[in-house]
Amino acid sequence: MAGVLFGIGVGPGDPDMLTLKAVKAIKEADVICLPKAEKDKCVAYQIALPAVPEIRYKKTISLDFEMTSDTVRLEQIHGEFYQKYKQLLIEGYNLAFLTIGDPTVYSTFGYIMKLAKKDGIEVEIINGITSFCGSAAAAGILLSEGEENIHIISGQGNIDEELKLSGTKIIMKSGKNISAIKEKLIPLEEADRIIVYAVVDCGKETEQIYKGAMMIPEACKYMMTIIIKEK
Template sequence: MTQNTKLGCLYGIGVGPGDPDLITLKALKALQKAPVICVPQAANRRDSYALSIVKDYVTPEQEILRAPFPTDDAEGAARVWREAAKLVIERLEKGQDVAFLTEGDPMLFSTFSYVLAGVQEMCPQAPIEIIPGVSSVMAAAASSGAPLVTHGQRLAILPAAYGLEDLSQATDKFDTVVLMKVSPKIDETLADLKKLGLTGQSTYVRRVSTDREKVIKDVTKITPEDMDYFSLLIVKNDSAGNYAKEN
């Protein structure tokens, strides 16, 4: 970066759960004016899901910078995200704004958080703007037609894909528990729900807001064909308030 070059701005943009119409106006404006678009991309996929959501808003003149998903190994993951942050910083130091896209919201279980940390560490003077998006949690509640929580109730959002040691403890403490990316753990989760007597108070949602969306309110009818990486389970516990009163 030359002495007179102004640093570009890093935009963390949530593009929503899948429906292109759910991107906010502010996010769309930032996306369309950025000369560089950075997208997370899994190694086993041909394209980025976040980019596919907004593909109709992207122009050929915009550079697409692809940041590969890291491995499950903690040390390897840190290295991959650090390299992704370096790629972003290279563009920022050229004076280019970079729009980092992530499905849902950029501050909720998002790949953006890792790149954000790297940029803040290695280029702390870089301007950053984070634009919230519609998360799959909120979209799933809308599609299911049931409020997540009402006045005085408590909500927990947990990453089921990485294991949930004690579902009973979570459902005791919170009126609603949302399990993100639940498909890999669906069998053991359904077994736990049956033991807890919460099967009838659970709703499974996959690919919310897309043409592949499916809402299953009778979770005993979930089939292998219903499984999807982008899935979640909303578990309600009407008696959870007793825990709060006793503690």
């Protein structure tokens, strides 16, 4: 009987924010899969370790997932990595793929899950607290009230149209576009139309919270979430 591939969200950064279900699944998994070649440098692993110390003794597959916009190359990479998991699954081992935040939001696990499902392998997603929920709590704000909408936006492209949407806007994956994003947000804030919050390294000891688009650091921060509230 084939094993199960678990996609496990470990939350945004604080080990105490792992769910009981996530802790149980990690403890029971035969193999831990990490999206980083050196597990000691893998953020998801470091988040899980204090909550599940047993993880250090488990068999681990650590692979570097290359970041590229080349869809052909990306498909090749994911296919190659999946083949390393597939044989173990066929042999009946349960694999736990750890991911920061939640597996359903901008997660590398999604690509692996699709390939596993094509092969008829059972997949189970175990949710984690998202970075935007954790960031809102850290900033002491609500994401929405009443009938207010919430929009999740990728900061990788042109966001002019998305910023016109009504309700709360959450920008993820801002990366190297942070300067361009700030240029769009500052005039809106100066016109007293929005309030901008940014949280870096949510839940970690290095967590930083900024209020105001002007205050957002321009140095590229992978673990940054921007929340835009309408006035």
